[in-house]
Every structure is written in structure tokens, then in C-alpha cells.
Amino acid sequence: MAFxxxxxxxxxxxxxxxxxxxxxxxxxxxxxxxxxxMAIRALSDAQLTIARTVEVEPVRAxxxxxxxxxxxxxxxxxxxxxxxxxx
Amino acid sequence: MSSGSGIVDRLGGRTRIYxxxxxxxxxxxxxxxxxxxxxxxxxxxxxxxxxxxxxxxxHRGIGQSESLTYAYTTEAMADDAVSILDDLEIDxxxxxxxxxxxxxxxxxxxxxxxxxxxxxxxxxxSGGRHAAFPESEVVAFFRRRATxxxxxxxxxxxxxxxxxxxxxxxxxxxxxxxxxxxxxxxNEQAYRGQLxxxxxxxxxxxxxxxxxxxxxxxxxxxxxIPAANAHMLAERVPGAQLQILEDAGHLYPTEDAAVDGAIGxxxxxxx
Numbered sequence: 001m002a003f004x005x006x007x008x009x010x011x012x013x014x015x016x017x018x019x020x021x022x023x024x025x026x027x028x029x030x031x032x033x034x035x036x037x038m039a040i041r042a043l044s045d046a047q048l049t050i051a052r053t054v055e056v057e058p059v060r061a062x063x064x065x066x067x068x069x070x071x072x073x074x075x076x077x078x079x080x081x082x083x084x085x086x087x
Numbered sequence: 088m089s090s091g092s093g094i095v096d097r098l099g100g101r102t103r104i105y106x107x108x109x110x111x112x113x114x115x116x117x118x119x120x121x122x123x124x125x126x127x128x129x130x131x132x133x134x135x136x137x138x139x140x141x142x143x144x145x146h147r148g149i150g151q152s153e154s155l156t157y158a159y160t161t162e163a164m165a166d167d168a169v170s171i172l173d174d175l176e177i178d179x180x181x182x183x184x185x186x187x188x189x190x191x192x193x194x195x196x197x198x199x200x201x202x203x204x205x206x207x208x209x210x211x212x213s214g215g216r217h218a219a220f221p222e223s224e225v226v227a228f229f230r231r232r233a234t235x236x237x238x239x240x241x242x243x244x245x246x247x248x249x250x251x252x253x254x255x256x257x258x259x260x261x262x263x264x265x266x267x268x269x270x271x272x273x274n275e276q277a278y279r280g281q282l283x284x285x286x287x288x289x290x291x292x293x294x295x296x297x298x299x300x301x302x303x304x305x306x307x308x309x310x311x312i313p314a315a316n317a318h319m320l321a322e323r324v325p326g327a328q329l330q331i332l333e334d335a336g337h338l339y340p341t342e343d344a345a346v347d348g349a350i351g352x353x354x355x356x357x358x
Contacts, residue, residue, distance in 0.1 A: 009216070030292065037198075068097050068166075075162035083287045086215055 012084060019085050030087040033078070040074030094151075095174045097167065105151035106144040106171045110136030113204070113358050114177050117143045118168060120186030120210075121285060122278045124150030124271040127264075130340055131183070134347035139181070139354065144171055146191075148277025159280030161187075161214075161288045165194035172202060181354045185209040186312065186337070187281055190288040196297050197290060205357035206301045207350050210309055210337050212316035213323060214288035219315035229282070229311075237273045241265045250308035250336035260341050294323035300357045301327040304346065306335030328353075 020029040044067045051063035081087075092107040107125060109132050117128045125143030132141045147154035147167055168191060172180055181204045184192025189211025196203045212218040220226075225247055232240045242265065245254060249261060301324045305317030314331060321329035330349065335342040 013216070065101070069101075071166055072097075072102075072156060072158045072163050075160050075166060076158045079160035079162050079284070079287050079289075082289045083215065086289065087292055 016084050016086050020087075023085075029085040033081050033085060033087050036081065037074075037078055040071060040078065044068070044071040044074070093174070095167075095170050097170055101155040102147050102167065103153045104144055104147065104167050104171060106142060106175075108175070109141045109143075110139055112139040113181060113354065114140040114142060114175075114179075115181040115183060115354055116168060116172070117141060118182065118184040118188030118191050119143070119146070120188050121281050122149065122273065123268065126150065126267060126271055129267060130344075131347050131350075135351050135354075138351065142171065142175070142177075142180075144168065146277070146281065148274050148280060150271045154277065159277075159284040161190045161194045161284050162198070164191045164284060165198055168195055169199055169202065178202065179204045181205045181207075181357070183207040183209065183350060184211060185340070186211055187285050190214060190285060190290070193288075193290040193294070193297075196299050196301075197293055200296075200298065203299045205354055206297070206299045207304060207353065208301065208317075208320055208324075209304045210306060210312055210317075210339060211320070212288075212312050213291040213294055213320055214285075215291040217291045217319070219313045219319070221311055221313060225310050233275050233278050233282070237269055238265075240273075241268055247310050248336060248338045250306060250334055250342055252308075252334045253336065253342040257342060264338065264341050291323065294320065295325060297324045300353075302330065302350065302353045303327055304330045304332070304339065304350065306332045306337060306339040306342065308335060309337045309339075311337040 023029045023032045026032050047067035047070060048064060051060050051067060054060040054063060089111055090109045095104045115135060117131060119125055119127050124145045128143045132143060135141045145152035146164055179202055182192045182195060189208040192206060192208060196206050228247060235243065245261060303317050303321045305314045307314050317329060317331065321327045332339050332343045332346060339346055
């Protein structure tokens with residue numbers, strides 16, 4: 001289910017190659033993207049832990065929603081990174 | 088047979104995921120494909136619910152689920168599915184993902200490996216530039232489909248969704264599918280979002296990390312996601328079994344009535 005023109009595909013491939021090369025000093029693209037995914041999860045989990053310590057509504061609910069938004073927005077960035085860098 | 092339904096609120100009510108549960112036993116979560124609601128699993132629910140607790144749901148923005156966000160990715164959709172398991176207090180589950188749902192199932196198995204008992208990947212692909220792409224005519228149709236009236240789109244999809252033998256011999260079953268599909272509201276924006284999620288899906292290089300018992304099922308005559316993708320998945324996922332259905336197209340659960348039973352046996356063997 002790919003919906004990308006050949007010309008765009010070549011541009012994306014070139015950008016991915018540049019991106020992978022740029023991340024080599026930091027352990028490579030795969031390691032960097034995995035670390036980014038873990039960081040999103042850690043931040044989201046920390047936000048949820050903080051929310052659970054607050055007993056006042058709607059403050060608790062708002063804090064919990066921040067946790068899920070972090071994860072959702074993070075997932076969007078992650079998806080695009082994995083696609084662009086092919087990792 | 089026990090049954091229930093509910094809604095999980097996510098993102099402070101910005102995303103609401105509707106789920107249904109039927110039967111008792113080991114839980115299995117069914118994840119459906121592009122533009123379809125959880126109700127599209129009706130044949131499979133009937134086949135599995137005699138021995139299992141079968142959970143279906145509507146992806147964000149589809150059917151009775153709602154979404155005010157535009158974060159359509161297979162990762163976020165995987166998190167939606169896991170939020171249902173959290174809400175139902177289910178630690179481990181059998182997963183069966185079909186088409187786009189198979190991509191979401193890959194993400195769940197990779198992001199939450201301890202939650203997955205076994206995995207069935209139906210008519211799906213690994214994503215990225217390594218996937219075997221459909222013919223340009225098929226791609227053009229699915230771009231166009233989003234703008235077509237629902238009933239016209241459903242019938243126009245038939246040559247792409249079903250194999251030639253089913254189109255000749257199983258017209259009643261195809262008509263049943265379409266009747267069920269039209270009973271659920273179709274959200275064009277969500278459809279486009281799901282299309283983007285499918286296009287940006289990429290698990291190819293990480294599939295070798297999956298340690299869950301896996302069965303890959305695919306119709307040999309699939310025009311939407313060519314069967315070469317099933318071979319690729321089965322090669323990449325360690326120890327995966329492969330079942331190719333020779334006469335079936337993309338919507339093989341309609342075309343091959345025996346396949347749900349075989350999938351039920353796979354779940355039972357890994358219970």
C-alpha cells in the first residue's frame with residue numbers, strides 16, 4: 001500500500017541516505033531512533049506517574065492526557081523518522 | 088455467549104475508542120483493515136467466540152470511535168489497541184491483524200512484546216520501501232475511492248478486494264460483506280489518515296526482533312497487497328509459519344470459509 005511517486009521516492013531515498021550517514025557518529029540511525037522511542041516512552045510514563053500522585057480532578061485528568069499526547073505526538077515523529085531513515 | 092462493549096477515553100477525551108467483547112476463554116484482539124469498523128470481523132467473531140474471548144474495536148475516527156487528533160500512524164493506532172487491553176485488565180492476548188490491522192499488530196508485537204501471546208498477520212506487509220507494491224491501477228483506485236459515495240465505492244472495490252473465483256461463485260457472501268460495511272458510517276478524513284498511516288508504516292528491519300509465535304496468512308490472488316509480502320514477512324519474522332490461500336484475493340476471510348478455523352487452531356496451539 002505505497003502511494004509514493006518514483007521521483008518523490010528518489011528524493012526520500014537520498015534524504016534517508018544523508019540522514020543515516022549523519023547519525024553514524026551517534027551509533028547509527030537505528031540506535032538513535034530506538035533511543036528516541038525509549039525516551040518518548042520514559043517521558044510519557046513519568047508524566048503518567050506524576051498524574052497518578054495527584055488526587056485533585058480535573059488536574060489529574062489533564063496531567064494524564066499530557067502523558068498520552070506525548071506518546072501520540074511522539075508516535076507521529078517516530079513513524080516519519082523510521083520511514084525516512086528506513087530503520 | 089457473554090458479550091459486552093465499552094469506550095476507552097484517550098488523550099483527555101480527544102480520542103475515544105469503541106470496543107466489543109464476545110465469548111469467554113483466552114482473549115484474542117482482532118485488528119481490522121483500512122476504512123473498516125470492528126464490525127467487519129463478524130464472520131471471524133462467530134468462528135472464534137465459541138472457544139475464545141474475542142475483542143474487536145473501531146480504529147480512531149472510524150465507526151463509533153472518535154478522534155480529534157490527526158496523529159494517524161500505525162504506532163499510535165497500536166497504542167490505541169493496547170489502551171483497550173489496559174482498560175479490560177488483560178495482560179496477554181492473541182493478536183490477529185488484517186491488512187492495515189496487520190501493520191498495527193506488528194507495532195504492538197514490537198512495542199509491547201510481553202503483551203502478545205501469539206500473532207497472526209493477515210494480508211499485510213512490513214512497510215517501507217522493501218514492501219512489494221500493488222499495480223499503479225490499484226493505487227490510483229484507492230486514491231480515488233476516498234471521494235466516491237460509500238455504496239459506489241464498496242461495489243467498485245470488489246475487483247480489487249476479491250479473487251476472480253469468489254467474484255464468480257460467492258456473490259452472496261460479497262453482498263453480505265458490503266451490506267455490513269455500509270451499515271457503519273464512513274469517515275473520509277479518517278480514511279485518508281489511515282491511508283497515510285499505511286503508507287508511512289515501516290517495520291521491515293525490526294521484524295527479526297519479534298519472538299512471538301507468528302502465522303502469516305495471505306491470498307495468492309491479492310491485488311492490493313501482493314502475496315510476495317507474505318513470503319517476505321515469513322522470512323523476516325523468526326520461526327513464522329506461512330499459509331498461502333491459492334484462490335483467494337485480499338479479503339480472504341470471506342473467500343475461504345475454512346481459514347478462521349485454521350487460525351483458531353493456531354491460537355489454541357499457542358495458548
